[in-house]
Amino acid sequence: MEELEQGLLMQPWAWLQLAENSLLAKVFITKQGYALLVSDLQQVWHEQVDTSVVSQRAKELNKRLTAPPAAFLCHLDNLLRPLLKDAAHPSEATFSCDCVADALILRVRSELSGLPFYWNFHCMLASPSLVSQHLIRPLMGMSLALQCQVRELATLLHMKDLEIQDYQESGATLIRDRLKTEPFEENSFLEQFMIELKDIPIKTGDPAYWPRTLHAASVSFYHETARGMQHW
Numbered sequence: 464m465e466e467l468e469q470g471l472l473m474q475p476w477a478w479l480q481l482a483e484n485s486l487l488a489k490v491f492i493t494k495q496g497y498a499l500l501v502s503d504l505q506q507v508w509h510e511q512v513d514t515s516v517v518s519q520r521a522k523e524l525n526k527r528l529t530a531p532p533a534a535f536l537c538h539l540d541n542l543l544r545p546l547l548k549d550a551a552h553p554s555e556a557t558f559s560c561d562c563v564a565d566a567l568i569l570r571v572r573s574e575l576s577g578l579p580f581y582w583n584f585h586c587m588l589a590s591p592s593l594v595s596q597h598l599i600r601p602l603m604g605m606s607l608a609l610q611c612q613v614r615e616l617a618t619l620l621h622m623k624d625l626e627i628q629d630y631q632e633s634g635a636t637l638i639r640d641r642l643k644t645e646p647f648e649e650n651s652f653l654e655q656f657m658i659e660l661k662d663i664p665i666k667t668g669d670p671a672y673w674p675r676t677l678h679a680a681s682v683s684f685y686h687e688t689a690r691g692m693q694h695w
Contacts, residue, residue, distance in 0.1 A: 467491055467511055471498040472596065477547040481558050488547060489597070492540040494533040500597055501560075501567060501586055507594050508567040508586030524581040538575050539582060620647040 470491035479488040479501070487502045496513040512520075514532040521528070521535050542556045556573035569584040589597075624646045637643055 466493060467496055467498040471500065471511075476500075476502075479547065479558065481560060483559065486560070490543050490547065492536050492543070494536060497536060497539065499569075499584055499586060500589065500593075501569060501584075502598075507589040507598065509589040509593055510584050510586040520583070524583065525575075525579075527578055528575060528580065530575075535575075535582070538573075538580065539571070542571065542573055617647070617649045617652075621649075623647075 470493065471489060474489040474491050476487045476489050479486045484503070487504065488500065490497060490499045494514075496511070496517065498511040499509065501508045514536075517532040517535055521530075521532070542554070546554050556571050559570045561568045561570070565588045567586045569586065571580075571582040571584070573580045
């Protein structure tokens with residue numbers, strides 16, 4: 464099961480669009496089982512199972528289908544992987560979820576070999592250590608990385624301002640007035656940034672608030688930091 468834990472750690476979060484709402488999710492599926500994390504930004508649920516659980520659940524939900532656990536796992540992977548990579552990808556399955564006490568049941572309906580296929584992910588509340596490992600630490604790390612990048616960009620802008628000032632003192636003039644800029648004021652920039660940040664709504668499940676560039680950055684960040692977090 465260690466392979467599932469490490470594999471899940473390397474996966475980025477992505478939006479899972481449902482009819483009634485949307486969830487953040489990450490999943491890692493192999494021939495030996497799967498690990499799944501789901502969050503509505505208020506709580507986090509988790510399920511990790513091996514082939515014995517997959518086999519038993521498949522028998523209970525799909526009495527007309529007979530196949531090895533690896534076949535069911537492969538089918539689930541084919542349904543979830545493209546959907547989590549691209550929220551706009553047309554899904555071959557129908558997803559829905561129900562919250563019962565501290566559990567979240569994610570239901571899947573599709574077809575396999577021409578027959579109806581049903582699957583229920585039974586997710587329980589994730590432990591604090593799991594939430595920290597998959598959410599808090601990566602977010603803190605990314606925040607620190609972005610702060611370093613802001614400082615580097617601010618330094619670069621100051622250097623550019625000094626370069627422009629040197630040109631001006633040497634007698635250079637700007638031909639096109641529309642290109643004229645004011646010297647960069649870091650404190651004013653940060654104050655304005657904080658004001659604008661407060662006005663940004665957090666809309667769960669709206670891909671417009673999950674820019675492709677940020678998603679790509681998160682993928683890269685997870686791959687770079689997950690290796691280090693394995694030794695924390």
